[in-house]
Amino acid sequence: LCLLFDLLEQKENTLLKESMYLSTLARLISRYGRAKLTPAQLPEAQRKVEIVKDLLSSFPEHDYSLTDLATYVGLSPWHFLREFKKYTGLPPHSWLVQVRLQKARQLLKQGQSIAMTAQNSGFSDQSHFNRHFKKAVGVTPSQYLSTLNI
Structure with a gap:
């Protein structure tokens, strides 16, 4: 809950905040609720995911909200979150970060600066970009650029 409250105070990352909020509520309800409900199977859920x-891949730099994405395909935010994770193995925010990192690697290979790459890939700032890039690739963007020049 502390992580959720800290996250909710941030200005950006709408998709992450909404996903974390719903996941936290679901966890609390499943753990402390009296009724044990089995989620209904949703027809065509994989197609909607x-x-x-496709939308996230086409425009990864956009700041999406879970509600907007769910509405776009006609699902409730909770069902969308559950189905997205079921079919991709990741929540929408984590999947979007991976798509942003792919775009960032392409931009860096094209010679774009690190700061512009961070901005054009949808990261809130260069520090946020550096942190995700190093976690995913194993090196910082500047180290990655130096390996491209060899």
Whole structure:
């Protein structure tokens, strides 16, 4: 809950905040609720997830909200979050970060500066970009650029 409250105070990352909020509520309800409900199977859910993946891949720099993505494919935010994770193995925010990193690597290879790459890939700032890049690739963007010049 402390992580959720700290996250909710941030200005950006709408998709992460909404996803974390719903996941936290679901966890609390499943753990402390009296009724044990089995989520209904949703027809065409995989196709709807693919539609959202195409949207996120086409415009990864946009700041999406979970509610907007769910509405786009006609699902509730909770069902969308559950189905997206079921079919991709990742929540929408984590999947979007991976798409942003792919775009960032392409931009860096094209010679774009690190600061512009961070901005054009949808990261809130260069520090945020550096942190995600190093976690995913194993080196900082500047180290990655130096390996490209060899």
